[in-house]
Amino acid sequence: MAETNSTNDAVRVGTQAQEVAGLLIGDIISGRLSQGSRISEPELSRKYGVGRGPLREAILKLEGAGLVVRAPHVGARVVTLTQTELSEIFAVREALEGMAARLAATRMSDQQLLDLESLLKTHASHIHEHSGQSYIDQEGDLDFHYRVINGSCNQRLIRSLCDELYHLIQMYRKTSGRRARPEEALAEHQMIFKALKDRDGELAEMLMRRHISRARREIEQFIDSNNQPMS
Amino acid sequence: MAETNSTNDAVRVGTQAQEVAGLLIGDIISGRLSQGSRISEPELSRKYGVGRGPLREAILKLEGAGLVVRAPHVGARVVTLTQTELSEIFAVREALEGMAARLAATRMSDQQLLDLESLLKTHASHIHEHSGQSYIDQEGDLDFHYRVINGSCNQRLIRSLCDELYHLIQMYRKTSGRRARPEEALAEHQMIFKALKDRDGELAEMLMRRHISRARREIEQFIDSNNQPMS
């Protein structure tokens, strides 16, 4: 009768190291492990119930993703994003995701476009109902961008954006209780969608770049207004 | 005297894992470990004279860089680049390095520009002397691109390009004995340099994108002409 594994999770999907890496990523991008937190091997080893070997592998993986930084003989910490680094991330994201939008305009299937359209409708109704709060804002935004990125059909591009940059962006969003602007974002998403539907790659790229550039400026502004009273 | 370390290398700079990772990268991008080669832990553990722990860490690191692929309980292999993957890499490189050129146009110091100019002069004389062969072609090309990338002053961009994409490109260049076209490349480098010197970011980006796009088409052509007789 449903003999479970050693952990109370579902059946083991891969190796312990992979599982712990997933848990660690979740703890970081959810904010349970805040920026700059020490990653103690013995402590987390006990917490996750695995040996130090698999845990070290997980840490190594996260280091490759840029979520933690390590110093020899000193240990690992959750990365601390400065404003400069966050701006750099968004600058790279702008170039990469602009390219993704351009490719997606010619490569997305009709079905993918229909799905994207219904996603936007769902998002719109949620905004009207709850007058622009709730989790759907962050998640919906992510969902839209993930679909466009995947629509590019460029595996390397997908990996760079989803496995590296977006983890960092999610981490920042959670740790800084910044309020998004769902109405404006939705309007921009709808314009991007129209360009995709029209198979207009140039326009899709330009709109996506402006969309991300706008988000970057908001963040820079937010940080500025928050750093001031902390001095 | 000069009491050396356990290995005959210079003094240990970091940890064994880091050192082995460097050696592994060297073996891969030099072609000593060709594409698709098995990465046997016991074998390489003996070869490099370290335990399996540090070697595994090195493999993990290379997996993060995209140089090796791992399968659970099966092992690691040097990545095999298909034409599709190579095209994808160059597409991403085009977007990223175009951005780097645009940023470099406004951010490179006058001294950096002078150094870049002298590098191009050195490169030109080498081509005229040896009529376009010798190692300087590959190395010189890399050197030029590295300087422009670093001129962007965007650390994340630098890391993406130098630590991930360029390793893969170097690997491909070595394993496929493809001949470069140093004269054409130099001419294009000189045009890019002029745009940088004029602080014309838009032009620098466009020229860099065309330069890389051209290289991509050459590679695609080369692969096509090589894959045909192998069918």
Added chain:
DNA sequence: AACAAAAATATTGTAAACAATTTCTATGGC
């Protein structure tokens, strides 16, 4: 002889013990 199944081998994944380095703490001197 060819195929399938089962045992043997080898390799990877994991845990535990040891070594080396760093960090914290306490003691002594100024």
Added chain:
DNA sequence: GCCATAGAAATTGTTTACAATATTTTTGTT
């Protein structure tokens, strides 16, 4: 009272041994 230094504790780096999985070889059957 403060700083420097020496020792102790804790953590990371590394090796070794063990367990689990995959691959290969062997053996038996059709």
